[in-house]
Amino acid sequence: ATHMGKDLEKVLYTEEQIQDRLAELGQDIWRDYEGKDLLLVGVLKGAVLVMADLMRTLPGSAPMDWMAVSSYGSGTKSSGVVRILKDLDTDITDKHVLIVEDIIDSGLTLSWIRANLESRSPASVEICTLLRKPDAAKVHIDCKYVGFDIPNEFVVGYGLDFAEQYRNLRDVGTLAPHVYS
Ligand code: PRP
Numbered sequence: 233a234t235h236m237g238k239d240l241e242k243v244l245y246t247e248e249q250i251q252d253r254l255a256e257l258g259q260d261i262w263r264d265y266e267g268k269d270l271l272l273v274g275v276l277k278g279a280v281l282v283m284a285d286l287m288r289t290l291p292g293s294a295p296m297d298w299m300a301v302s303s304y305g306s307g308t309k310s311s312g313v314v315r316i317l318k319d320l321d322t323d324i325t326d327k328h329v330l331i332v333e334d335i336i337d338s339g340l341t342l343s344w345i346r347a348n349l350e351s352r353s354p355a356s357v358e359i360c361t362l363l364r365k366p367d368a369a370k371v372h373i374d375c376k377y378v379g380f381d382i383p384n385e386f387v388v389g390y391g392l393d394f395a396e397q398y399r400n401l402r403d404v405g406t407l408a409p410h411v412y413s
């Protein structure tokens with residue numbers, strides 16, 4: 233383990249800014265899903281922290297479930313070809329599914345997951361993401377709840393990793409160049 237603070241170049245969003253924004257999104261979500269059979273679906277592993285904090289902003293009960301997917305293909309970045317490593321435990325027929333994500337980068341992962349879930353006859357499928365990179369989009373994704381739009385820079389923290397590290401950083405920020413070398 234190393235001291236993460238020194239590895240960050242700049243903080244984009246502090247823990248407090250993230251929590252404030254999640255509280256706003258939680259209010260919108262609770263209002264929009266009033267009286268509906270809501271299921272929160274997180275995408276492992278990046279969405280773990282968003283899920284934990286977002287669901288605790290809700291004033292009433294809402295169940296969660298998880299998917300784990302792996303993108304395969306030649307490159308290190310997502311190819312859009314996705315394989316399910318862990319499927320939902322829940323039958324989502326007639327349920328109002330809200331996918332919870334940490335970030336939409338190219339959009340390829342979520343675009344595939346959304347189509348896959350829509351094929352299971354849910355009542356609805358919407359997306360909530362803490363971060364979105366508009367300049368990195370390769371496909372258009374209709375995302376109902378967005379925390380922050382960010383520049384096309386590599387960010388870590390609050391669930392987001394660099395080689396599995398830094399997910400436990402409380403803020404979101406960019407890495408200092410010395411970390412890469
Ligand atoms: C990251 C991130 C999103 C996805 C976004 O997950 O958490 O799930 O990439 O990329 P895209 O919009 O270009 O498809 P990753 O595959 O790194 O797995 P992780 O959540 O376990 O870190």
Ligand code: MN
Pocket residue numbers: 275276277278279
């Ligand atoms: Mn992810």
Ligand code: MG
Pocket residue numbers: 278392393
């Ligand atoms: Mg990752």
